Amino acid sequence: MTASTLSAPRARFDFRKLLHARESGVFAALVLLFILGTVLSPNFAQSGNLLSVGQQISQIGIMAIGATFVIVNGEIDLSVGSIYALAAVSTGMAIVAGMSWPVASLIGLAVGAFAGLLNGLAVVLLGVPSFIVTLGSLSVFRGVTLLISDGAPISLSAKLPGVTEFSLLGQGRLFGVVPMQLLIFAAVAAVGVILLSRSRLGFNTYAVGGNQEAARLVGINVKAVKLTAFVLSGLTAAIAGVLGLSFLSYVQGVTGTGLELTVISAVIIGGAALFGGSGTMWGTIIGVIFIGLLQNILNINGISSFWQTVVTGLVIVAAVAADTWQRKRKTKA
């Protein structure tokens, strides 16, 4: 038999590999979008504008990090908008009840993670498809949120103890420049990147998403991997919810309705396939930035928000079409 032609283990950094990576297409589109924005409006490429885009995408971005784990698993979580509100309302009520803001925030995060755990348990133990489970829990969590808040909005008055500090999470800027929310997004994203691309959990996530049965036969605990993904999704939705409360000092039962669609869009634009097993955290991050810049460009050029909705929808389909076309070419090659 002919000698095999294996290369040495890959170098740490390979520029060609970077160009060939799945994210390169989205990244190129992002660069084009940036150029387009610069050409259309002189206000676009100002650091002030870009930092406010950073502020705007942070919550979606944080949720998308968790959602990527779920989607790479080959599952979907439609309930993140509801978990966002549930966590925000829980934290808000805890603050109003006189708890210190760190404890109240932790309560919100715990509630979100627990909601995610319930989603995961229903998927794993009952064997109901996650689309159905989370379509149901989207409604259940929203209903619970309305029930516990009695449908009334929660306002955090600055007179309550700790609210001034709590507000810094969402409204503060490091050195008066960089939004705190953006920093928190960066931190969550960094953890997400490491977890998905470097950790054993990440390896198992790709394995399960690509071929659940094969993953099971190599001893991977498929149920645990899926549960973890749903917990992460619930937790990141809760982080975003708590930040949202901090930013506005205000939350009501219907806050965050429809967020799940933006979150899933960002992940899909970033190159993950709904079949599971593919997609990267970097892709998701690029997808989030893409959506943020797109909306910003439409905004500063005075295009109505109705058109923004239309354009965002078209971009999602175009992104997936481009990806499908590229993959077809690849399999033929």
Place this chain on the structure above:
Amino acid sequence: MATLPLPDDSGPTMSKQMTPPPAVTIRGLSRSFGPVRALEDVSFDVPVGEVTALLGENGAGKSTLLKILAGLQPPSGGSVSFFDREVTAFSPNTMLTEHSVAIVPQELSLLLDRTVSENILAGVEPGNRLFPSQRAMVQRTIALLDELGLRIDPRMPVRELDMATQQLVVVARSIARGCRVLILDEPTAMLTPAESDRLFALMARLKAAGTTLVYVSHRMPEVFALADQIEVLRDGKHVASWRADETTPQRVVAAMVGRELSELTTRAQSGARPIPASGAVPAIEIKELSGTRHSSISFELHPGEILGVAGLPDSGRVELLQNIFGATKGTGGTVSLGGVPYANRTPSASIEAKLAFVPGERRAQGLLSTMSVGDNIGALTVRAFTRLGLIRRRAFDRGANERAQALRVKTATIDQPITNLSGGNQQKAMLGRWLAIDPQVLVLDEPTRGVDVGAKSEIYEQLFALAAEGVAILCSSSDLPELLTITDRIAVLSEGRLVGIVDTASATEESIMTLATGAVSTAA
């Protein structure tokens, strides 16, 4: 050969010989995918009303050629003519309607929830197309199936038929559309001998009715029994062409692999079979094991021994292996490894206990299909290379790379997606994956399904080497010549029961089939 005057309109391209125009004329056919040349300047004729076998290793270009013939893919250069009419538009529809060419693919495309007659006549329904009369359709189907000598209930939903019968339905569907050239892509790969015989009978009938058949297979005895003409592809080129009665299996295989392949030494000939000392502890001992489609199965297997498992596809072979490994839960009986009882079997416990399982359904159960070659090979080393939850990637890759080289997995780099590899190399990767746990007992199902000749013998050699190191190997296969080549003993299952364990040295395909079909039962 009689010399008749040529008809005037025969055209200048027609050969001067007095034969009818060939069914298929392939001239200078090429197909490139980027820099890869899958087919290079291939030219040959397929004679009318004969069976032509198209042979080649995986990656030789057979699939590409078949896809072009079926209109699923256009060529990059060259031409294809059917009955002297050159194909101008490569689409499956044109091929069928204009040229009467149909393909029976490996992955059958049937409407599983529709009946046999609806499938056969879909698109060519008699009478009113929008509201076809069920009765007319059933009658038409019965007539057609009769003509083909097939006994299938036309009202049966296709989902309820076994795979072999579904395949026959696909053939009937092609014939219902007036196909004159039928292309069959490895039709026997998944069939039992009896099912294959049924297909061969149908092929013979079609041939007698004047249909031209082009057929792909890896099984040499079958090819020589069926084919009139043999065409061999290697690395995208047409390398050999014979009348079947003018060549030998050895010469065909040599043409396929590009070198003379020494006849494989069988285990029986090599005398490698270990003789366990009396009272020695077996590597694995199974007592009264029961589960899905198998019951009360007992045998033992000693270090260095290779035990085959034979039986028809529904004999419970696969279920037995899955039960032993812990992929499914059994209902009773015990498994002991090296004398230690092994209860509560699960995949992860088996990995711990150095019990390896290479499943037969590679695509469904083996490949981590979206991951790289390296990740696939290293899947069982992830735990060992993890520190604080993070994988030490460099060490992990080095390990995977070493194993890929040891098993001669042909891949550009281990970063390639596993799905880019040929079946043989995928299978070597699957084997490599399990060698990482340093197995004491290696359980394999269909170790060379969809694997080309060259890779096959490499896998056999690997198994022999493992046995020589003292690994106990339990290997199930539907390929009897394979079991006769690589095993020391063969356990034969029939309808979920162990009907005998035979010494390979004294076994024949016939003796095993007799047991497997339940014709005779001998004590184990």
